[in-house]
Amino acid sequence: MSITFEEIDLIKQTADLIRKDCIWMSTRAGTGHLGPALSLAEILATLYKSVLKVDPQNPKWPDRDRLILSKGHGCLALYSILSQMGFFERKLLGDFCTKYDTMLPGHPEIKLPGVEANTGSLGHGIALGVGMALAARMDKKEYRVFVITGDGELQEGSNWEAAMTAAYYGLDNLIVIVDRNMLQLGDFTENITRLEPLAEKWKSFGWGVEIIDGHDIEKLLTAFNKIPFVKGQPSVIIANTVKGKGLKIAENKVDWHYKVLSYEQYEELKNEMSLEELYHE
């Protein structure tokens, strides 16, 4: 498949809007995991605009590709892309953490169209994905299952149980994308519990591995086009990203895991970043 400039440009615009939406929602709500959402913008934009077979008008279409955001705290970005795709109305984004029993809570739930699994507790997504990929195989369906994990999340042992299971069953319809932004809640991952050599870990668990720049749309597209990297093996993309990407004061900063802009900071950045009005009439 050839990649066109138009395609890249469309994905870039989508990613830009993801960032603006994340900043807008979290500032209005005064809460949210902004840094971990911003590192996901190009990954999610590329997946939804060019890779995933989904039908926003029919979110439960049985043959759809599944995407599980295992790092559920990155949901600001997921809510934005789902609204951009038309899974629900754009104005619903204003409900993020502002209304009792909202459809858009601080971690995603399946009650929201387009969300495939409840996530928020780390280390669940890959095993859920294994179950879905096995169901596809049993039903002789072509759909694929994509799971996005954090990098710190990989400290949870359950991921590696599921990684072994996926490799044992040769699930080449399962793809994990690791959002390798090098940071977790408390510090850089390597200062807490070292993950490197990460690619070698996955390889030794029987996965096909690619390491790419997770903000480079062309590289993302190229990688997704090559799946499965090894026939008969599950695939993992280690996407090197920057936590807080696109919001200068947040980039690569440990304290921006769970921090948002103040109204004043938002107003100061509004023109420079072409952000929406915080409140509409």
Added chain:
Amino acid sequence: MSELKKSTRTSFAEAIVELGEKNPDVVTVAADSASRYGDFIKKFPERSFNVGIAEQTMVSVAAGMALCGKIPVVTSYANFLAFRAAEQIRVDVAGSKLNVKLIGTDTGFSSAWLGFTHLALEDMGVIRAIPGIVIIDPADAAEAYVATKAIFEYNGPVYMRLRGRKEEPVIFYKKKDFKIGKGEIIKEGKDALIIACGGAVYDSLKASEILQSRGIKVTLVNMPTVRPLDEDLLLELTSSVDNIITVEHHNTTGGLGSAVAEFLTEKRPQIRQLRLGVKNRFGTAGSEDMLKKGFGLDGETIAISIENFLKNRTK
């Protein structure tokens, strides 16, 4: 009671094969626990999965399948299912009200010599703390068979307790159907009201015979569904008595005794309850008979406890 002896695990394995034949969506997921599915594995290899010794993964994989329309069943030693995979049961299964059947085995005293790591005496407490999961503790192999069929008729998460491989006396050998949420009176008497579940039904029956020989006639109710409780039956039975006794092979915190007490304290606060079960202790190693005696849950000790309770009540 008949001379028939059978294990609850054997009944479950028979039922799951029949369910697999009837419904192609029934899928088994094991955590190196595949033997509990009996012939299902041989008959339906394409619907049998084994994730290895990884209970958390077993539950999440089953949840992923359920999200794609399958009806998965998972099984392991009850402690490793209910405790180790508690969070997967809570978030992945119960949180999405998924149609996953969770089968905890070797419950109560049935893991005997394996000791406290394996003796499952708190598993219902864990599961009862999670909203929305049906909990069933069948009394014998006959009930385990019909209950297995019934839980697959129900669309939602279920936790069912089984015991070990050892054959046990069959009490309800004529039992033909099972209704989730329904208890049944198996003996009637005016002096006391006993509610029991799981393996404790057999010992309560023994106790009732001993009591009868001493002139105390009891009503004995088998209450296999610990959630939802048969509230109608409890209200009916407690309308004319001032006491109730619950018996279970489980900690008195979190199981049948708790469930009954929680209900009655709101609806019939005047009723005194004796909760027989394991009192805030871990299990230990022993034969099943030794363990029942050790924890005061053999027929004779149950009878004595009830006699004392009734005597103290009249003072």
